[in-house]
Amino acid sequence: MSRNDTTQEWPLWEVFVRPKAGLDHKHCGSLHAPDAPMALQLAREVYTRRQEGCSIWVVPSSQITASDPGDKDMYFDPMEDKVYRHPTFYVLPEAVDHM
């Protein structure tokens, strides 16, 4: 996974939507956007097409710290605290970045 493949890609954002006041924000998926304002705008276009007046949170996927139950004790996962394994979540030094 060479760095060249992903530096021109719009970063990945996770989207959370609260459909109306009183409810929780719910994770509904991800999208690609160049920055936070665009991520919010596009989240509204893409994930709330049928709902007015909802609250949207967007977070760069790489910024989420995650803990998942599972087989952690059994094997080493370099992406242990990431929300999932995505090629853009770790930027490796150029010297070793030719996987």
Next chain:
Amino acid sequence: MTSTMTSSSTTATPPGPALAVGLAAGVSGASRGPGRSVTLSGSREAHWVLRLGDTCLIHAQRLSEWCGHGPILEEDIALANLSLDLLGQARALLSHAGQLDGQGLDEDQLAFLRDERDYLNLSLVEQPLRRSSAHAPGGDFADVQVRNLLLAVWLRLHWQALASSSDAELAAIADPAERETTFQTMVDRMYEHGKGLSVATHFEIDDVIDPIDTRSWITSIISAWARPDRRGKKRPNIDTW
């Protein structure tokens, strides 16, 4: 099997005949047969509403040509949203114009069956939104954004004025329409900020507006939109019924 898929027209055909191809090719929902044109009664009110409605309709038509061809999936969805909003506004306006016109014409008869000179849209929206051309083989997404921005500001001024219209139906249409137009202006503004900074590399926006005027055009449009007008001043005189 030979491919006979036909692609949608992106040349500057007058709006009436282009829309009416579908009518001839598909089902005639109108009580008059396909191909028989309708004429407006001459009502001033209807004329004014159609200027707005036809502009929304034709711009929606042009934007729908980009469906499936946008620079990134998220933007394809956004453009389709915009087109749907405008189509909804157009339908409401055309229906209302039909009532004001007084001959019992419905939205489809007005949309499909007028002679070309009876369409009252701004000529800006008829111009093709090219997906590529000889001078811009990479496509004219810049055209889309600049046109969206100019129209969104123009429409927003109209909707703001109409919100206090004595015509209750127009006022009712104005509220959600203004919200959507405001949103779209923000999206376009974002693209324009990005474009303005890389205009030296790309020369796209300069092909649309004279290069000397580019910066002042954008600045004046954005500041005209952004200026709040909330101190009880009288609005400029726009006829609202």
Next chain:
Amino acid sequence: MYTQAMDTAPKEERKAVRSLEEAELERRFDAKIDEGGFIEAKDWMPEHYRKTLVRQISQHAHSEIVGMLPEANWVTRAPTLKRKTILLAKIQDEAGHGLYLYSAAETLGTSRDELLAALHSGKAKYSSIFNYPTLTWADVGVIGWLVDGAAIMNQVPLTRCSYAPYARAMVRICREESFHQRQGFDALNVMMREGTPEQRAMVQDATNRWWWPSLMMFGPPDGESVHGAQSARWGIKRISNDDLRQKFIDATVEQAKVLGVSLPDPDLKWNEARGHHDFGPIDWSEFWRVVGGDGPCNRERLGARVKAWDDGAWVREAALAHARKQATAKEAA
């Protein structure tokens, strides 16, 4: 349905020697599947399971995106404003479904750009049905009726797929899908009930052209689907190609009667003993030809997607350049 050409992909060699840990992980994984449990993004999974899902989910996503094109062909020419609105909303839904699916695929360690590169190079496939042309307005209705009908049949079982991000995307998609088939059927119903003889003939002609390709959407017969057995074992494929195809035929025969169109298969008839409709032989050579790239519209469809991507490069780059400039300015402040 979205695993076309996976049978022709190079076979993965299983590692001859596995560690004890890996064997235990796989045992736990199999047990979870057998209990009907879900696999989430960070759970251990066999590499082949992961690769299979990346392929299937991304090809499903590509199908949604490419599938926009035959319908977009008619959105500028829909016969009424209401039909135009409905069709544009449907196409937009399909774009959204593509997005949900790319999102799900990205949880498996790939990126959207990598998936698109595979599509644009021809390595990854999309459902063969979208390589056929939409010649008349009736085609739009028939696509809603038959093509979306077939897709729904496939999608409902996928809501119970073992890989949870895919299953969740499918739940969202199925919720939105309900109006797609209805709008197609309704458009055809109007044409059949209120249309002229020419318009009714148009519906029949469209049905004749789309029927067999719709049956091919479900993929090759079970006996020839080498891939199917493993996918079933892993809870990815819950119902076989042939079973889904049969379900679709049985449901659609009744719908065709309501519409008043005939289906272009002289061998189609109810078999009381089986409790299903018998049907005629499918021309699988056409299927493989189209999957292989030689259908009526393959080159146009892929060409349109590649062009949109290439033409849009400057937009994506400009937006990214602007974002980075803003970020740098912010840090400096």
